[in-house]
Amino acid sequence: MENVGFIGLGKMGTPMVRNIMKAGYNVMVYNRTKSKSEALASDGARVAKTPKEVVEFSKFTISMLTDSEAVGSVFYGPDGVASAMGPGKIYIDASTISYKVSEEISKVVEGKMGEMLDAPVTGSVPAAERGELTIMVGGKKETFEKSKKLLSSMGKNIIYIGPHGSGLKMKMVNNIILGANMATLAEAILLGEQNGISPDVQFSVLLNGSAYSRVMDLKKENIIKNNFEPMFNLEHEMKDLNYALEMARSSQFPAVLTSEVAQLFEIAVKKGLGKMDFSAIYKALREAYD
Ligand SMILES: NC(=O)c1ccc[n+]([C@@H]2O[C@H](COP(=O)([O-])OP(=O)(O)OC[C@H]3O[C@@H](n4cnc5c(N)ncnc54)[C@H](OP(=O)(O)O)[C@@H]3O)[C@@H](O)[C@H]2O)c1
Incomplete structure (x- = not known):
């Protein structure tokens, strides 16, 4: 070999x-x-x-x-x-x-x-x-x-x-969706909680409903148990969103949502959560809203 x-x-x-x-x-x-x-x-x-x-x-x-x-x-x-x-x-x-x-x-x-x-x-x-x-x-x-x-x-x-660079461009597409998905999930679950619906109950609906995404399977336990042991570092998702924004600028493409999501991840890194799992965006938002 x-x-x-x-x-x-x-x-x-x-x-x-x-x-x-x-x-x-x-x-x-x-x-x-x-x-x-x-x-x-x-x-x-x-x-x-x-x-x-x-x-x-x-x-x-x-x-x-x-x-x-x-x-x-x-x-x-x-x-x-x-x-x-x-x-x-x-x-x-x-x-x-x-x-x-x-x-x-x-x-x-x-x-x-x-x-x-x-x-x-x-x-x-x-x-x-x-x-x-x-x-x-x-x-x-x-x-x-x-x-x-x-x-x-x-x-x-x-x-x-x-050609060269295309694998990375595809990866940016993936991680734009991943970051937005995670941030949206975190924000929505928090809103549900503030209205008296526990994350457990919310997931029992979401995992079987039209809003389902794989991020729910992967990160449900992190949210429920408040455990953000790193699998994929939050600061790594932030760097990927910044590479994605670089790609958007070079394509003169107004990636409006991606820049909003990148700012949320940037705030989480500034709060000292960069070495936690990227699902700790939930923790960052919860601390901001409490
Ligand atoms: N974790 C995931 O779920 C996941 C999924 C898909 C893609 N990725 C991507 O895969 C890559 C690696 O991720 P990971 O989770 O394995 O990260 P990681 O556990 O933090 O490992 C990073 C590696 O890079 C090395 N390194 C960092 N800076 C260096 C430098 N200046 N010179 C030499 N070595 C350096 C580290 O060496 P030391 O041990 O010396 O620090 C370590 O071996 C990242 O680009 C990440 O975005 C990660």
Whole structure:
């Protein structure tokens, strides 16, 4: 089996690596905080000291990092991904970042005769653990074809969207809806509560009614139990809404609702809730309305 490198062992990266290993690939990992590599090392992953070492070892290098700044520093930084890119090497960035930053990186990769895909994911930690992510891919179609088998070890819906940056543009569409959905759910449940209807009762209607959405399944317990243990950080949804607004500005598209929702998430981050799950937008609104 081919050699695969993986950079970024956070909430998503770690289960994604486990599934790549399960599929039989030889895996080398790198994470800025070294201790996060230990469990994977004891399961047989090689551990690199730098991103460069990962790329030197691998045919495919995947990164799963927080944002554009993180990907930029791992790619361009000393002993970064760029320093070892070359012919026959494929770089797949699965992080949710600015599509413009990703397009620039793809030009550098291709300048070094390598290949690149943007391949952001949706489905959160449980889907990553089950190897059932939906992966939306931008880049050259032939690079996609070469990478499909590897991507299938982490996901069950692997969808080619179009040229470089298209995977990320699709991801923005997804996260605009996700953020608005979560914020609307939080606001509506609070209004119901203020009128004497408990969240439990509200969900027993909503989960079976015309307003149903998957966010209700995923985040019902967080709201009922007031537990916002992070699965997807609230500050990450805020960054995604900001990338979405960047995309809207570039398209001269007035994304009126998205900018309202982004402001709500920004307020929640300012209240110190950024490291909680993004469903803590409910907590932020409740504190504002109490
Ligand atoms: N969680 C979800 O449900 C979900 C779902 C779909 C997509 N995503 C997207 O997937 C990406 C990763 O999310 P996550 O939930 O796995 O985040 P996370 O748990 O916070 O992990 C972030 C990873 O990025 C690394 N990192 C951050 N800044 C860095 C820098 N400057 N240099 C090097 N490494 C850096 C972290 O390293 P350290 O360990 O050293 O901090 C860690 O490995 C994000 O773009 C997110 O939007 C998340």
